[in-house]
Amino acid sequence: MDLFNAIIQVLDSTIRLSVPLLLACLAGLYSERAGIFDIGLEGKMLVGAFAGAAAAAVFHSALIGLGMAILISVAFAMVHGFASITHRGNQIVSGVAINFIASGSTVLLGQAWFKQGGRTPALQPGERFEAITWPGADAVRDVPILGPIYSELISGHSILVYFAFAMVPFTWWVLFRTRFGLRMRAVGENPAAVDTAGISVTWLRYRALICTGVLTGVAGAYLSMVQNGGFVKDMTAGKGYIALAALIFAKWKPVNAMFACLLFGFLDAAAIRLQGTPLPVIGKVPVQFMQALPYILTVILLAGFIGKAIPPRAGGVPYVKER
C-alpha cells in the first residue's frame, strides 16, 4: 500500500507540475500554428506571474489577479506581434528580448512597489486560487484504489488545473472544427494562400498571438497564485523552454501536447521524489539527469528517431507580399 500511495503522490504532483507546461505549450501551439515562433513564452509567463500576484495582493482578489496576469501577458504578446508581424522583425530576436525585459522588469517593479527584494507580498487566503474538493471526495477517501484516485488525483485541484486540461479538447476543436482554426493553420503553412483568399494575414496572426497571451497569462497566474503564494524572481525557471520542447515533441498537436507535458511533468515529479534515493540496479540517479531528460528526449525526436516532427512550413518567416 505504501508503494501505491507513493505512486498516487507522484502522479498528483505530476499533474500539478505539468499544468504550467501544458498552458504554455498550448499557448505556443496557437502562435506557432499561425507561423509565429514564440521563444518568449517564458517571459510572458513571468510577467503574468508577477502581474497576477501583485494585483491579487493589492486588490485582495484572486480574480483581479488572474485578469491582470492575462492582460499584461497579452500586452507582451502584442509587443511580439508588433515587432514580428507588423514590422516583420526576426521572431527569435523579439522573443529573446521579451524574455530579458520580463526577467528584469518584474524584479525591478517588484522591488520598487513592495520592497521585499523583488518578491510580491505573500498571498492570503482569498487572494489565491484554492483547491476545489469534489463532492464525496472525503467520503470515498478510504475506498481502496479508486478512493485515493478520485480524492487525490481528480479532486482537490484549483480551478486553473481543470481549465488547463479543458483547454486541450477545446484547442483541438478550435483548430480542426472552426473557421478560425482552419485559417490559422493555413496561415502557418502558406500565408500567401490566405492572403489571396481575401483574408488578412496580419489580423489573423495577431488573433493567434492574443490566444497565446491569454494562455501564458493563466500559466503565470498558476505559478504565482496556485503553486506558490506569491511572485519570486525568475520563478518560471525555464518552463517556457520546456513547453517549447514539449510542443515539438507533440508535433504541434493539442492532445499530443497534453501527453508530452504530462510526461515532462512526470519526469520532474519523479526527479523530486527520487532525489537521493537509490534505485535497484541503476543506483542513484542524479537529479540533473532527470531534469535534462525532457531536452534529451526532444533532441532524440528532432534527430528523427521517434517519427518526424515537421513544423508549420511558414514558421519564423515574416509574410511579405512578393512581386
Next chain:
Amino acid sequence: MAQAAIELIGINKSFGAVRANRDINLEVTRGTIHGIVGENGAGKSTLMSILYGFYQADSGEIRVGGKPASIKTSNDAIALGIGMVHQHFMLVDNFSVLENIILGAESNALLKSSITKARSELDRLEREYGLEVDPDALIEELPVGLQQRVEILKALYRGAEILILDEPTGVLTPAEADHLFRILKQLKEQGKTVVLITHKLREIMAITDTVSVMRQGTMVATRETSKTTVEELAELMVGRRVLLRVEKGEAEAGAVKLSVRNLTVKDQRGVTMVDDVSLDVRAGEIVGIAGVAGNGQSELLEAISGIRRAVSGTVMLDGKPIDVTGVADPGELRDRGLAHVPEDRHHVGLVLAFEEHENSILGYHDKQRFLKGPFLNVDAIMADAKDKIAKYDIRPGNPRLKTANFSGGNQQKIVLAREIEQDPGVLIVGQPTRGVDVGAIEFIHKRLIAMRDQGKAVLVVSVELDEIRSLCDRILVMFAGRIVGERGPDATEGELGLLMAGVEQQEAAQ
C-alpha cells in the same frame, strides 16, 4: 457589340523607381479568352495583381461589367466575380482539397456546414465542367496538373465569372496543358471570361480569341488572334525582329568528352531519382535532355557536376573517371574543364546579395589571376567583370550593382559568362533560359551554339520543348529517372510529348 467584362483605363503602378505599369488601357470582352503576352518584367503579372486586389494602382480606373469598381483587397475582387490562378499555386499543401476550397469562403464560424456545402457544390462543378478531383485527397499527394485544377475549382466555387491564369502551363506536360485548354474552352462556352497570361506564343495562337502585348510596362498592341502571327507577336514583345529558331549548321561530333554509365542517384528520402542512366556527350555536339520537371533531370545534373553523391555508376570526363559515388567535388571538376550552369541560379548559381563582379568570379576566385598574395586582386576582378559585361551585353553594365537588382535574363548571362569564359571542355547547362526574356534567349542560344562550334561538348537540360528542339543535335527524353528514348532534332513535339508522359513505356509494359 459584345459587352466588356473588364476595362482598365490609364493604370499606372510604380515600385520605387521602377515603373511596372504605365498608362495601361485594356478591354476584355465577356465570354472570350484574352491572352496577354510579354517578356518577363513587362508588367503582365503586376497588372493582373492590381485587378485581383493584390496591389493597388497608383492611378487609373477599373471597370468590371461596365461599372466602375474599387478593388482594394482580393476580397473585393472575389466579390466582383474575379478569380485568379497564380503561377505558384496558392494552396496549403497539407490540407485536403475541400479545406483548400473553403478557405476564406466558409459559410459560418464552424466548419461542418461549410464542408457539407462545398462537397455538394464541388460535385456540381465537377459534373458541369469535367473537373474531377478527389475532394479528400491532400494537395501534396496530387500531381501538379490536379493541383492547378483545384485552383480553378477554388475560383469557380467563389462564383468567379472572370478567371485570370498566370503562366498556367509552366509546370504541365504537353498533354496536361492540352487538357487545361479544353477546360478553358469549356468555361468560355459557359459564358465565363478567361484572361491568360503567358510568354508562350504557341499557346496564345492555339487558344485565345484576342491577344494584347505588353513591353516594358506599356501595352503596345491588341490584336485578334486569327489576324496575327507568332512572328508579329514576338516582334511586338521585344521591339525588334527576333529569331525564334537560332540558325545553326550541322554538328561535327568528335571524340566522347563526357561518358555516363549506369548512373543511379537517390534523393534525400531514398527514392531513386536517376535509374541506371547511360549517355555520351561528344565534342562539337549539344545533347539535350527533355522531360517534365521532377523526372530526375536535376539529380542527374547534380551527380555529374559533383554536387550530389550517386549511389552507383561511373562518369568519365575526357576518358578519366569522376568519382561520382565518392569524393568528387565541383571545384576539382572545374579544374578538369567541366563547367556547370545550375538550374536554380538564385540558390545555387549566384549569391544574390553579392555585387555583380563578386558573382562573376565565384567558384574561380582562388585562381591565381584573381589573387594578390592571400588577398583578392580587386582591380583584376573588376577588369575581368567589365570585360564579361561587354562581351555578354549584361545590363545594367555596373559591376558594383547588387546581383538581385539584375533581371532574370541578365542574371543568367552573369552565370553563363562566368562558366563559358573559363573555356571548359564540357559545359553542363540546366534550364538555360528559365525566366529569361525572349531577347536574351536568342543571345544565350547563340552562345551555346558557338561553344559547340568551337568543339566543346554541351549537355543541356530543359523543360521547354521548343528550346530543346531548336538547340540540340540529339534529344534524350527522361521519364521517371530513366532515359526512355533518343530522337533527332527533327522529332515532332507530339512524339516527344508522348515520351515525356511515359506513354510508350507503359504501352510496352502492357
